[in-house]
Amino acid sequence: MIKRIIYLLLLGVLLNSCSTTKYIPANEKLYTGGEVKVADKNIAKGDASNIKSEMKALIRPVPNSKLLGMRIKLWLYYKTKNRSNFIQKFLSKYGQPPVFVSQVNLEKNSEIMQNRLQNESYFQSTVKGDTVGKERTAKAVFTVNAGPSYTINKVSFPSATDNSLDTAVRGTMKETLLKPGEKYNLDVIKSERIRIDSRLKEEGFFYFSPEHLIIRVDSTVSDHKVDLVVRIKPETPDQARWIYTIRNLYVYPNYSLRDTSLKLDQAVPYRWYNIVDPRKTARPYLFANTVLLRPNDTYSRTTHNNSLNRFINLGPYRYVKNRFEDVTPDSPKLDVYYFLTPYKRKSLQLDLLGRTSSANYTGSQINLSWRNRNAFKGGELLTVSLFGSTDVQAGGQNGGFNVFQYGAQTSLSWPRLISPFNFRSDNAYIPRTTLTLNYTSVVRQKLYSLNSFSGSFGYQFKPNLHKLNELNILEVNYVKPRSVSQLYTDSIAKSNNPALKHVIDPQFTVGVSYAYTFDNTTEDYRTNSLYYRGKLSLSNNLLGIISGADTLGGKVKTLFGTPFNQYVKLENEVRFFHKITTGTKLATRFLVGVGLPYGNSTVLPYSQQFFIGGPNSLRGFRARSIGPGTVNSTALNGGFVADQSGDIKVEANVEYRAKLFSIVYGALFADAGNIWNYNTRTGGDAFTKDFYKQFAVDAGFGLRFDATVLVLRTDLGFPLLRPFPNAAGSRSVPLSFNNAIFNLAIGYPF
Known part of the structure; x- marks a missing residue:
């Protein structure tokens, strides 16, 4: 209808x-x-x-x-x-x-x-x-x-005198936006006043403002030129001419609008600031990473703004209100007050999710999460989640081989670095330490069930708005089969595919990882924007060397009775976005991942392997159905189609996005890529110099219903090239709706 x-x-x-x-x-x-x-x-x-x-x-x-x-x-x-x-x-x-x-x-x-x-x-x-x-x-x-355009002849700033404000304004001259030879522009003049004010705010001129500056224009110069004269208005008040320093700092961790008194008699000094917290809702050391201004420091707007940003990023506080009080006796001084309004400390959240995949699976998930935003009164965020999910296929090749998962996830995050080393940063972002403990049970109906235990301890720190560093100094993952059906055992024997057996092999990884992310895609004004994420993961490298592990030489080593995995893994993802016009954009992505198993391993653990295909990957192919190399995934014993995995991945995507009307956007896309094994072994191809000849390629179109808080996406992908040839020796796929794959997903693919 x-x-x-x-x-x-x-x-x-x-x-x-x-x-x-x-x-x-x-x-x-x-x-x-x-x-x-x-x-x-x-x-x-x-x-x-x-x-x-x-x-x-x-x-x-x-x-x-x-x-x-x-x-x-x-x-x-x-x-x-x-x-x-x-x-x-x-x-x-x-x-x-x-x-x-x-x-x-x-x-x-x-x-x-x-x-x-x-x-x-x-x-x-x-x-x-x-x-x-x-x-x-x-x-x-x-x-x-239009007539002739007027250009700037020369720019003059105040002379360096005993007047500290004149000297400070002249000190900003080297970075001026007003350049001789360039066209006169009133907007640039306004920006210059704002620039000078911003510079002075870093040097203690708390009450100064752009309105205290005047830039006179002399257009009587010959040859259509103008002279610009930067001066401080004579009527500028004394307060705007003074350099202010900090006297006392006060933090109110449990502030509400009903509070009308400053309660300074209840202030408790801690290091360089004071805490006003009669109910003892927070430990004083909580704010050591947020109160960046110190007594006798010259006022700095950047330091002040960084403090406010850190208060907000602490986690327990919904609102942050700030006040400066001029307490000038004999010299310009400021008292600083931070009023913090907390969230409700504990909360319970229930999420119900629905999803579908290009492999004809329809899924649902329920999450129950309990959160304590200030668990030990030091800003710690404690989260405990229980989840359960089902992925059911009513028809298709995998009919009856449904997937069920359930488990628990626990994380504890500190708004500081828990480390024997003393790191101090004064930017706008608080470094964090995170501890996670997780358990997941995976049940593949009629085939197998697995227990997975994982944990990590590491740090997150941002040098600026666009960069994020993540260092996990310990990552542990232990996977062990709980039960394996005879059907799956027979499939392993009949297919002669080691990859199937690898899924149910006990896996034990212990190592470190480091990830770096650069992202400026949230800045909509940019014509070109970039996202990059690189990650390096190591597992049991030192242990493997010390123990002399060598699987190929028959020296398989164990840790707590289980063979441990030994590998080096490098992942790279680049996304580039080009704004063509308002409402139209070209989005591209390039992925390269390489895993090198060695020593105690001949293949990456299944949880660390790469997969390709599906609604966020190659949309003209079913999820996890491609590769390794020229492998043609076909139904095994009982009709079961195994997920295809590999040690190396190369993928490229391009998508043209255009606004059609209201919240509806259209897209044209093309995808290409594949996965390979690092070593040649039965069941898959190894990576060679001719890897590009084994690319799977698709193209298609779709709609995005972008309501900001939720993006519903539909894509129709047409396979164009398969990695493997057909009976006639051709890799081409006829362009037909019968071969198309429909994807329904939440969010953009990249």
């Missing part, structure tokens, strides 16, 4: 889009947009082009939007205007009323353009507007006479 409505809607738009003007009143004309002409022939082509695009963006109102040359929203407005039924009422919110040429104020638009040009060095500019119309439509045409 919904599909029919959409098809009829699109057909109606195509048939009627050209007739939207028939609804225009007789005394009106539909506004089709504005045009800007630069009449001055002395203006360089590049400057003229910039003037046209910038002035055109200023024209108001904006005409009715188009999609593929059709005013669909305007057509919807007229067709649903009376809202006679449910469908019309639903579609009416996407309609757009007509914009008439009579709504265009030519004089006001010309005035705004002329003012902008004068602010950008064209002091003698003029702009005139007119309308050019047809029978039912009209556009606005603005003619710009």
Whole structure:
């Protein structure tokens, strides 16, 4: 029913889009947009082009939007205007009323353009507007006479004197935004005032503001040049001229709006700050990493802002309120107060999740999490979670081989580094120490069940907004089969595939890992943005060397009665995003992962191996169905299709994303990649120099329903190249909906 409505809607738009003007009143004309002409022939082509695009963006109102040359929203407005039924009422919110040429104020638009040009060095500019119309439509045409542009001749700052403020302003001169030879620009002048103020705030000028600066412009210089003079306004008050230092600091860990008294008589000194906490809700050392200002320090805005950010990142506190009090007796001094409003200390959360995969599995998961935000009054976050999940396949190759999981996860996070070494950082981000303990039971119906125990202890620290370092000095993972069915045992024997046996082998890894992440993709103003994550993992390297482990030589070593894994693993992921226009973006991803098993291992442990295919990988192939190399995954004994895994992975993805309307985005994508074994062994291919000839390749399209808090994604992927040839020796796959894979997922693939 919904599909029919959409098809009829699109057909109606195509048939009627050209007739939207028939609804225009007789005394009106539909506004089709504005045009800007630069009449001055002395203006360089590049400057003229910039003037046209910038002035055109200023024209108001904006005409009715188009999609593929059709005013669909305007057509919807007229067709649903009376809202006679449910469908019309639903579609009416996407309609757009007509914009008439009579709504265009030519004089006001010309005035705004002329003012902008004068602010950008064209002091003698003029702009005139007119309308050019047809029978039912009209556009606005603005003619710009820009005149000559004025450039900066020289810039002068205050002289270095006994006046500390004059000296400080002059000290910022080297980083000035005002450069001789560049065009005059009022926005740059405003930015220069803000820049100087920001610099002075780092040097203790607490009460100074950009409004205390004046930049005079002398346009009497010949050859269309100007001199700029940076000065402090004479009426600037004394407070703005003084350098302030810190006297006392107070922290209120249990503040509420009902508190009206500062209770300084109850302040308890701790090191360089004071705690006002009659109820003893927090231990004093909790704030040693957040109170970055110290007595007698010169006030610094950066240090102050970093402190506020750290208070927020501590975890237990919902709101942070800050106050400075001028306590100047004989010299400029400030008392600092931090008022912290805590979250509820304990909380219980229940999550119900649903999911589907390209392998025709439909899953659900339930999570029950208990959280204590200040477990031991030192800002510790204690989380205990119980979970259970099911992945059931009603039909397809794996019918009946369902997956069930349940277990518990526990983590304890400290807002500081628990280490024998003394590390001190003063940026905006608190370093953290994290301890995790997890248990998971995996039941593959009719095949096997596994017990998995894992734990880690490590650190997280951010040098700045874009960079994250994660160092786990201990990672332990122990996997042991609880039961194995005869069906699975027979599958191992008949397939002669060691990978199947590897799934149920006891696995014991003990090692360290380090991961580095760079991410500036949250900054939407960037044309190009980048995400990179690299991770190095080691397991039992030193133990293997000391014990002389050598599986190939018959020297298999054990730890607590279980053979331990020995490997080096390196993972790299790069994502690059290019903004084409507002609402359109090109997203790319490249993944390379290499695992080197040696000594006590000939293959990576199953939990550390690479997989490829599925809704977040190669979307034209079923999840975990590709590789290693040219392996063709087929149904084994009883119809079971095993997950394909490998020691090496190469994958590349590209996706064109465009906003269609409202929260609906469209995407065109292509994916390529495969996995390989490090060593040649039965059941898979090893990595060679001709690896690219074994790539699986797909392409497709999809929709994204982006509601910000939730992104629902649908992708239809078409396999184009398989890693293995068919009976005729060809790797190509016919382009057909019968071969397509439908993916339904939450979130973007990358």
